[in-house]
Amino acid sequence: MGLGLKIASFRVLGLSVLRLLIVGASNGWVATLKDGGIVRLQDDLNPFASDTNPKRIPLPPLVTLPRCQTQMVTNMAMSSSSPEDEDCVVSLKFFGPQLSFCRPGGKPEWTNIRIANPCFYSSPVVFSKKHGMFRILASGGYLIGSWDACTDKKNKPKFQRLRFRNVPKLSKTKRELLSSCCTSEHLVESGTTGETFLVKLYRRPRASGSEKMQTKALMVFKIDDEGNAVYTQDIGDLCIFISKSEPFCVPASSFPGMPSNRVAFLDFDENVYISVPYSNIIGGNCPYLAPYHIPPQNIV
Numbered sequence: 001m002g003l004g005l006k007i008a009s010f011r012v013l014g015l016s017v018l019r020l021l022i023v024g025a026s027n028g029w030v031a032t033l034k035d036g037g038i039v040r041l042q043d044d045l046n047p048f049a050s051d052t053n054p055k056r057i058p059l060p061p062l063v064t065l066p067r068c069q070t071q072m073v074t075n076m077a078m079s080s081s082s083p084e085d086e087d088c089v090v091s092l093k094f095f096g097p098q099l100s101f102c103r104p105g106g107k108p109e110w111t112n113i114r115i116a117n118p119c120f121y122s123s124p125v126v127f128s129k130k131h132g133m134f135r136i137l138a139s140g141g142y143l144i145g146s147w148d149a150c151t152d153k154k155n156k157p158k159f160q161r162l163r164f165r166n167v168p169k170l171s172k173t174k175r176e177l178l179s180s181c182c183t184s185e186h187l188v189e190s191g192t193t194g195e196t197f198l199v200k201l202y203r204r205p206r207a208s209g210s211e212k213m214q215t216k217a218l219m220v221f222k223i224d225d226e227g228n229a230v231y232t233q234d235i236g237d238l239c240i241f242i243s244k245s246e247p248f249c250v251p252a253s254s255f256p257g258m259p260s261n262r263v264a265f266l267d268f269d270e271n272v273y274i275s276v277p278y279s280n281i282i283g284g285n286c287p288y289l290a291p292y293h294i295p296p297q298n299i300v
Contacts, residue, residue, distance in 0.1 A: 024076025024092065025245035028294045029083060031076045031092065037062035041083050041090070041104065045245075045292050057083055059090070059102050063110050068098040075124040077134060077246050079150055081295075089149045091134050093125040099136075101149040113147065113155055120145055126187050126246055130194055133158070141185040141198055141221075141229070162198070162223065166231040174217075178202050181216055188240050188247045196223040197249070199240060199263060206285065212269045217279045220263070233277040235261055241293040243267070248295045266291045 021032040023039075028046030031039055041057040043049040062070040074093040083090055086105040093099055097118075101111045115121070119138040128135050133146040144160045170178070181202035188197045198221040203213045220240075221229035239258055240249040243266040252260035263274045268291050272283035 022244075023073035025292045026076050026078040027081045027246070028297060029078065030292075031073075031090075033071075033073060037064070037070055039092070045290065045294055046297060047294070048297055055084075057104050059104060060108055060110060062092075062100065063112055065098050065112050065114050068094065068096055068114065070094055070098065070100075072096075074122065075244075075246070077125045077127045079127050079134075081297075087150065089134075091125050091127070091149065093123070093136065096121050099125065099134075099147065101134075101147075101155075111149065111155065113157075115145070115157075117143075117145070119143060123185075126189070128189050128196070129191060130189055130196070135187060137185050137187040137198065139185070141200065144187070144223075160227050162227050162229040164221065164229045164231070168231060177216060180204055182213070186242050186247055188242070188249055190238055190249045192251050193236075193238070195235075195238075197221065197235065197240065198223055198229055199242065199247075201242070201263075201265060212285050213267070214285065215265060215270060215272050215274060215281055218263055218274050218276070220276050235276055237261075239264060241266075241295070243291050243293040245292040245294065248293070250296060264293065266293055 022030045023033045024031040025045060028043060030042050030045055033039055038061055039059040043055040064070045072095040074095055077091045078088055080088040083104040088105055090102050090104060097115045099113045099115055102108055120136050123136050123139055125134050125136050132150060133148045136145045142162050146158045147155050149155055181204040184201050186199040188199060200219040201215060202217040203215050206212045206214045220232055222232050223229050237251045237253050237260045238249045239252045239260060240263045241247060252258040259273060261276045265272050268288055270285050272281050274281050
């Protein structure tokens with residue numbers, strides 16, 4: 001068996017239907033939602049998938065908890081690289097209190113959880129291989145909720161409060177810039193170093209009345225096991241990838257030409273590399289029908 005690695009985010013997809021149907025993506029797999037709450041997993045974003053025999057995995061109809069909704073999905077996360085793995089758990093996070101899990105490789109059925117704390121309602125879910133749990137970073141970034149859907153049938157949540165350390169003193173100009181932006185927080189884990197990062201992205205419209213958003217700055221914090229979120233300007237050899245897919249990071253030295261100590265951000269209208277030390281930004285606005293970064297894939 002040969003092994004090859006490739007960052008597949010550079011694959012150009014001309015399928016405009018993707019933007020209309022996709023409700024989440026992870027590891028080259030996408031989740032589409034149809035009328036009636038039918039979710040289907042597809043390998044359309046995997047550059048090594050078969051063009052003549054694409055994989056389609058239907059999941060059971062969604063079950064909506066009381067006072068919840070399952071029409072608007074925040075994102076999807078998976079516990080392994082493929083839903084065909086026997087132990088893989090797929091998670092869907094909805095806008096609002098509902099979080100749902102399904103094991104496609106076993107007897108597929110939805111396990112639904114109602115999250116009590118509203119600070120998690122609009123946040124995406126990610127899977128932590130280090131902790132073996134699905135994790136959600138609360139709005140504002142001060143709290144992490146974790147759910148063990150792989151081994152804990154009761155799915156009792158665990159919470160970790162973050163304490164921000166070494167936060168830099170900002171100039172008046174920088175404070176005014178950041179306060180004029182919309183802020184999004186992203187939880188990213190490095191599989192090679194075991195580190196966990198909190199990335200804050202600051203974006204605002206390009207001009208008055210414009211719908212196109214432009215990244216203006218970022219802040220990166222390294223989270224330790226005690227819940228200290230320490231501001232850093234150096235993530236070493238790593239490059240973090242944030243998009244409409246589940247975020248990830250890779251060692252830049254493993255891929256010739258990839259810049260290190262950077263964050264790559266991709267959205268429907270923007271594609272940029274951002275320097276962690278200085279917030280220098282390379283790239284700009286451009287329409288993307290499929291803004292999904294895909295982690296390295298095995299070539300079998």
